Amino acid sequence: MDERTETLFESLDGLLAAPKLDPDVVVGLFSAEIEGNVERSTRAFAVFEGPCSGDIAVKLEMRIPIEPKGRQDALIIVTLPRSMTLTTAQVFEHYGREYAFSLSDPERVERRTSFRYKHDGGDLSFVFDGNEERALEVVIDRAGWR
DSSP: OHHHHHHHHHHHHHHHHHHOHHHHHHHHHHTOEEEEEETTOOOSSSEEEEOOOOOOEEEEEEEEEOOOOOTTOOEEEEEEOOOOOOHHHHHHHOOSOOOOEEEEEETSOOOOEEEEEEETTTTEEEEEESSOOOEEEEEEOOTTTT
């Protein structure tokens, strides 16, 4: 496993262990510069997004609930660089084989597969290009917590 993959896994594990997805911590981990996106924000969630300058991500998006309910927290989407070749084998080796698998709509041009892991720290999903053995995005979802 290369250094970037190890750094990504360490960052994700740290976020899953954190009691809250603190925007300052998330931005720091992924060397991101995010701004609010009014067009994509809703009454329920404020959307922040922007580029990353580090080695493990090219874009970060955070969706933060406007009025959180109970333990509800943010959702983050990390877009990985094309040069990073995170494979399913690496994901399975680190996170195991207890996951939910899903495929994108077969009518879509962009075929996607995803592997979702349930953790105490939120749902962790790896989204793969359906035509290549390469992860495109990683998602931590705590927005559905209650």
